[in-house]
Amino acid sequence: MTDWVSTGHLPTAAVVQQLVDEAHRRFTPVEEGELASYIPALATASPSHFGLCVAATGGQLFEAGEAAQPFSIQSLSKPFLFALICQAIGEDEAREKLGVNSTGLPFNSVLAVERSGEGLSNPMVNAGAIAATSLAPGETAEAKWAFIQEGFSRFAGRPLAIDRAVYASELATNRRNAGIASLLSEQERIWFDPVAATNLYTRQCALSVTARDLSLMAATLANGGRQPCTGEQVIGAVICQHVLAVMVTAGLYETSGDWLYATGLPGKSGVSGGMITVAPGKGGLATFSPPLDEAGNSVRGQLTARFLSERLGLNLFASRSEGKA
Ligand code: DON
Numbered sequence: 001m002t003d004w005v006s007t008g009h010l011p012t013a014a015v016v017q018q019l020v021d022e023a024h025r026r027f028t029p030v031e032e033g034e035l036a037s038y039i040p041a042l043a044t045a046s047p048s049h050f051g052l053c054v055a056a057t058g059g060q061l062f063e064a065g066e067a068a069q070p071f072s073i074q075s076l077s078k079p080f081l082f083a084l085i086c087q088a089i090g091e092d093e094a095r096e097k098l099g100v101n102s103t104g105l106p107f108n109s110v111l112a113v114e115r116s117g118e119g120l121s122n123p124m125v126n127a128g129a130i131a132a133t134s135l136a137p138g139e140t141a142e143a144k145w146a147f148i149q150e151g152f153s154r155f156a157g158r159p160l161a162i163d164r165a166v167y168a169s170e171l172a173t174n175r176r177n178a179g180i181a182s183l184l185s186e187q188e189r190i191w192f193d194p195v196a197a198t199n200l201y202t203r204q205c206a207l208s209v210t211a212r213d214l215s216l217m218a219a220t221l222a223n224g225g226r227q228p229c230t231g232e233q234v235i236g237a238v239i240c241q242h243v244l245a246v247m248v249t250a251g252l253y254e255t256s257g258d259w260l261y262a263t264g265l266p267g268k269s270g271v272s273g274g275m276i277t278v279a280p281g282k283g284g285l286a287t288f289s290p291p292l293d294e295a296g297n298s299v300r301g302q303l304t305a306r307f308l309s310e311r312l313g314l315n316l317f318a319s320r321s322e323g324k325a
Contacts, residue, residue, distance in 0.1 A: 008281060008282065008313075009281070009282060010054075010056055010279075010282050010283055010312060011312060011313070013060060013062070016054055016056070016062045016312065017062045019307075019308060019311050019312060020052060020053075020054055020062045020063065020064045020308070021064050022307075022311075023052060023064070023304045023307050023308055024050065024052060024064035024065045026303075026307065027050070027289075027300045027303045027304055027307075028050055028065075028300075030299060030300055030303060031047075031291075032291065032293075032299050033047075033290075033291025033292050033293055033298070033299035033300075034291060034292060035047060035273075035290050035291060035292070036271040036272070036273075036290075036292055036296065038173065039166070039169055039170045039173060039271065040169045040172075040173060041163075041165050041166045041168075041169035041170070042072075042166070042169075042271060042272055042290075045071070045272065045273065045290040046290070047290055047291050049065075049066050049069055049273070049288060049289060049290060050065045050066060050287075050288070050289045050300055051063070051064070051065040051066030051067040051068070051069050051210070051211045051287070051288045051289075052064050052065060052067060052211055052285065052286065052287045052288070052304055053067040053210075053211045053212045053214075053215035053285070053286050054215060054283055054284070054285050054308070054312075055212075055215035055216045055218065055219035055228060055283050055284050055286075056219065056228070056282065056283040057219055057222055057223040057228055057281065057282060057283050058228060059219075059228035059229045061212060061215065061216075063211075063212065066211070066288065067210060067211040067212045067215075067288075068210050068211075068212055069210060069211070069288060070163070070208045070209065070210055071163075071208070071209065071210070071272045071273065071274060071288055071290075072163045072166040072205060072206050072207065072208060072209075072270075072272045073152075073204075073205060073206075073207045073208070073209045073214075073270060073272070073274065074205045074270035074271045074272045074274065075107060075124070075129075075205070075268065075269060075270040075271060075296075076209075076214060076268055076269070076270040076274050076275075076276055077129075077152070077204050077205055077207060077270075078123055078124050078125075078128075078129045078132075078268065079123075079124070079221065079243050079246070079247050079251070079268050079276075080151070080152055080155050080217060081123070081129060081132050081133065081136075081148065081151075081204065082094070082098075082123035082124075082129075082132055082243055082246065083155075083221070083225075083234075083235045083239055083240070083243045084136070084147070084148070084151040084152075084235065085098075085123075085132045085135050085136065086235070086239045086242060086243065087235045087236060087239055088135070088136070088137050088147075089135060091238070091239055091242045094123075094132070094135070094242075095242075097131065097135065097189070097191075098120065098121070098122065098123050098128045098131055098132055098135075099116065099120030099121050099122050099128060100122050100123075100242075100245070100246050100249065100250075101120075101122060101249065101250075102122065102249045102250045102256060103115075103116075103121050103122065103125055103250070103253075103254075104254050105125075105253070105254055106253055106254060106295065106296070107124075107125045107126055107253045107296060108125075108126045108176050108177070108180070109125065109127075110176070110179060110180055110183060112125065112127060113127045113180060113183050113184065113187070113189075114183070118187065118189070119131075119183070119184055119187030119188070119189030120189070122246055122249065122250045123246060124246055124247065124249075124250040124251055124253070124268065125250065125253065126176075126177055126180055126201075127180045127183075127184060129201060130177060130180060130181050130184065130190065130194075130197055130198055130201045131184055131189055131190050131191070131197075133148070133192075133197050133200045133201040133204065134190045134191045134192035134194075134197040134200075135191050135192075136148055136200070141192075141196045141199070141200055144192070144200055145200060145203065148200070148204050149204075149207070151234070152204070152207055152217075154227065154230075154232055154234045155216075155217040155220050155227065155234050156209065156213040156214075156216060156217055157213075157216055157227050157229045157230045157232075158213070160207045160208065160209060160213070161207070161208055162203060162206045162207055162208060163206050163207075163208040164206075166205075166206045166208075166272075167202065167203055167206035170202050170205065170206065171199065171202055174198060174202055177198050177201065177202065178194075178195065178198050180198075181194035181195070181197055181198040182194055209274070210288070211274070211286040211287060211288045212286070213286075214274060214276050214284070214286035214288075215276075215283075215284045215285060215286040216228060216229060216284065217276070217284065217286075218276040218277065218278050218283075218284025218285065218286055219278075219283050219284035220234055220235075220284070221240050221243060221244060221266075221278045221284065222278045222279055222280050222281060222282060222283050222284050223281075224237035224240055225237050225239060225240045244266040244278055244280065245266075247266035247267060247268055247278065248260060248265075248266045251266060251267045251268040251269070252267060252268070252269055252295065252297050253269075253295055253296070253297075254295055255293075255295045255297060259297075259302070259305075262302070262305075262306045262309075263277060263305050263306055263309040263314075263315065264309060264314070264315030264316050264317045264318065265277050265278060265279055265305070265309055265314055265315065265316060266278045266280075267305060269296065269297040269298060269301065271292065271296050272290065273288055273289050273290030273291070273292065273298045273301070274286065274287065274288050274298065274301070275287045275297065275298050275301030275302065275304075275305060277305045277308075277309070277314075279309075279312075279314040279316075280316070282312075282314060285304070285305060285308055287300065287301040287304050287305070288301075289301055
């Protein structure tokens, strides 16, 4: 096994800040997209909020707009949960139990679980994430919660707390996820009480973060699992590679192909309007802007990621001819 390998570096700090400011200016006027409303508390978000933050693997932060505005992490929790579970049970067992292939279907699809035959999906969609939550170490829901909350806080480099209003709102309207967990249980693809696992998953989705937090969490995945500011090795470097692979495959659900085509990078979206993009070896980008497209991905977030991937030279598939015959 070779050491973790970095792939280049960001431009100078002045250039990164200038492009972050430019992205904010350029995409502020965009008004497309709708707020998520199936979780009632999310429908009260302000469509005009727009913040972004790039965290370099060296720990420098480059912000614009409302980078300190708190919002619930929602599906952006999924890659970090998967990372923590891989670390706890091993990446091979995690893959066998959860699956890692794209479903090609929306994030809350029941059909995806049915169609695979064995209850497998991947940890970026609700079914795989609820199953992953059930695998958190601990005999009780509280022990599992402590594992999850502490792990997420290590990624962020500060203690994270839940947004109680969002948690209560989703708990009260969570029938689809309860159905998914029940189906997983029938297929023996969940390893804790399905109701308790769904509640834990919902609680984790309500963790309150900012674009600044998320940029550092993403930068930890870009940095072989080491948190750039605290210096803590949160997960192993090899685990990071597997997490990023699943983000590429399924991070934006049925539009993951369009995303990869546009950015050439692993990414993840959440229905509260957050997005993260990981540039291995270089850094993490996080955006917050609540209006979403039909697949549940932030409209301004996608535009920003594409713009910064191109202008900062982040696309993983970019290469330059060496000029040799
Ligand atoms: O389970 C749900 O439906 C939400 N807690 C999270 C979904 C989500 O963020 C999907 N993202 N684009």
